[in-house]
Amino acid sequence: MTEVSEEVKKVAFEKVAQLSIYHVHMLTEIINLASSRGAFKGTELSLVGGIYDILSGGVKKAITQAGIEVEKSKEQEQVKSKVKVIKEETSEDLTDEESGPLINKTGKSEKSEKSVKS
Secondary structure (H helix, E strand, O other): OOOOHHHHHHHHHHHOOOHHHHHHHHHHHHHHHHHHOOOOOOHHHHHHHHHHHHHHHHHHHHHHHHHHHHHHEEEEEEEHHHHHHHHHHHHHHHHHHOOOOOOEEEEEEHHHHHHHOO
């Protein structure tokens, strides 16, 4: 890699990178593996540990938020299912098996109209 000026580094480091949570998680796994193999000097451990804490904290937060979103989605699906069942039950209640619909499209009771005409 060619040498980059401090000014260019400063501008680049201020930008936000787009990484998936999976990639961040894999970085924490790499740090764990490297640490277990003695890849870091004692004087480097606090810096590496600090970075590890930031990365793993972000992963934990993202997983927690994803869990909340999944639960909300499940709850919404349950509500939609219940509403559908209620609509179906209501539709069934508005129909008499012997004489057909009890309420016509105008919302008036057909039985009451028949009894009035009789």
